[in-house]
Amino acid sequence: MTTSNATDPQQPGRFGPYGGSHLPPHLEAPMAEVAAAYESARQDPAFMDEYQVLLAKYVGRPSLLYRADRLTEHVGGARIYLKREDLNHTGSHKINHCLGEGLLARRMGKSKVIAETGAGQHGVALATAAALLGLECEIHMGAIDVAKQHPNVVRMELLGAKVVSVTTGGASLKEAVDSAFEVYAANADQYLFAIGSVVGPHPYPSMVRDFQSVVGREARAQFLAAEERLPDAAVACVGGGSNAMGLFSGFLEDPEVALYGVEPAGEGLETGRHAATMSKGTPGILHGMATRVLQDANGEPAAVHSIASGLDYPGVGPQHVFLNESGRARYVAVTDEQTLAAFTTLTRVEGIIPALESSHAVAYGMELARELGEEAAIVVNLSGRGDKDVDYVAEVLAARA
Incomplete structure (x- = not known):
């Protein structure tokens, strides 16, 4: 279960200058x-x-790697595969x-x-x-x-x-x-x-990544079986970042696979009403780790916002900061509006109701598929199902009608 870019044995728990205790x-x-x-x-x-x-025997692994043909057709571009962590027992990774x-x-x-x-x-x-x-x-x-x-x-x-x-x-x-x-x-x-x-x-950070690394190992093997090659990109939402580290861990040693972490831009990066730590955070200490943190003028963790409760966090896993600064992964942000649109699109086009957290990854995956074109293929981690979100989404959409 060892993964690459693991912590330095001489400095347990460190990812470059980040992590630690x-x-x-x-x-x-x-x-x-x-x-x-x-x-x-x-x-x-x-x-x-x-x-x-x-x-x-209990979770039901391996989870399905599903080629979303109707979503691919709807978007027009790269073939989109969904790693169906939403099908696990309890509904997420x-x-x-x-x-x-x-x-x-x-x-x-x-x-x-x-x-x-x-x-x-x-x-x-x-x-x-x-x-x-x-x-x-x-x-x-x-x-x-x-x-x-x-x-x-x-x-x-x-x-x-x-x-x-x-x-x-x-x-x-x-x-x-x-x-x-x-x-x-x-x-x-x-x-x-x-x-x-x-x-x-x-x-x-290492322990949770290791337990989640099954997602990346499965996705890599399943994609090779389906396409006889590796994907052009792997995409996952990032709050703290467990589902993303799980997916990314399967491809860290494959430089031809671009890695994209998708953060919540909330109501817009310019508004301050977001939780995009990688885009707007600065180095700091939070919950026992050195990482990037969204901080207020007094150096305290800032108030954050996301339509997705699971991404509503002013920090991020330290290995993600390391991957960003080393250039191995890229971190982008999508807004609440983009997230809601992706939620609705996947639901109506594929009959799959995604969690709002996962909808961030779906939103950017759709954008990336258009950009890469029809010869490419990507994996989007569908980290959870949206049963928990349907009442809230219905209220939001009704208020906007």
């Missing part, structure tokens, strides 16, 4: 325990075998790392898992893994997202999770992370913090 003293020992436990687990064939069996984190918690003798969630997909996946593995589960979620993503709140509670609505600050994903970290810090002997993306202190 920037923690208050009381969290240093718990995070070191997690890092040591993961390093042991990833080298244990029994642990990895159990994980792989769950991916196949999040189950891939949640099962790994749940297994790790059990291995460490923890009785509970705790996490943040934005759109609720990570929360649902972790609650599912906890139910399967006999663990208690606590999910912290911004109050704004609790209202937007009510179906996922119900799902988490039905699965036995305790959902904590966070009302401080912007009441969104960043505050949910802060709140969950506070509880974890006071109860690290009982809990494993199951971070939901390739963010946070070492080992989480």
Whole structure:
């Protein structure tokens, strides 16, 4: 499960100047325990075998690589393939790392898992893994997202999770992370913090990437089988960036495959109402990692906005910053309007309702397909399904009618 561009063994958790472990003293020992436990687990064939069996027999992997012929025809350009992570059990890529984190918690003798969630997909996946593995589960979620993503709140509670609505600050994903970290810090002997993306202190950016790397390995093999060559580009949405790192990991050693991460431009980069960290962020420290951060005039994490709750985060995974600065990946941004248009198009043209997060990738994938032309072929990671978003989207569209 080792991936390229992994961390420097001499500086664990570093991606060039980014990543690492920037923690208050009381969290240093718990995070070191997690890092040591993961390093042991990833080298244990029994642990990895159990994980792989769950991916196949419980999640339903491999997920489908689907050639979207009607979308391709509608767009006019490169052949568009969708990596159908929306077909996984629980409806997104999040189950891939949640099962790994749940297994790790059990291995460490923890009785509970705790996490943040934005759109609720990570929360649902972790609650599912906890139910399967006999663990208690606590999910912290911004109050704004609790209202937007009510179906996922119900799902988490039905699965036995305790959902904590966070009302401080912007009441969104960043505050949910802060709140969950506070509880974890006071109860690290009982809990494993199951971070939901390739963010946070070492080992989480590497650990979550490794558990998500199955997406890229499958996509590479499936595309070679379908086209007898590699794709011209791979496209995925980026908030923290777990689904993108999962897809990108399969192609990092293939320079002929362009990698595109798609961030939320929200209401427009010029408005300040966005969450495009790579486009507008500056180097900083956030949630225990050195990365790029959207910051206000006082150097604090800025208020951010995206129509997609799962991308509503003022930072980004440190490996993404490294890939951007090294030139291996390119990061672009699409607006809420473009995202809604892509959501509607894929739904009506292919009969596939995508998550609003994934719709960012679909929006740019359609644009890129037109640009590359009919001889090209691309893979777009459809990271999740849009069941959770349909009521909210219906309200937005009705208000604009």
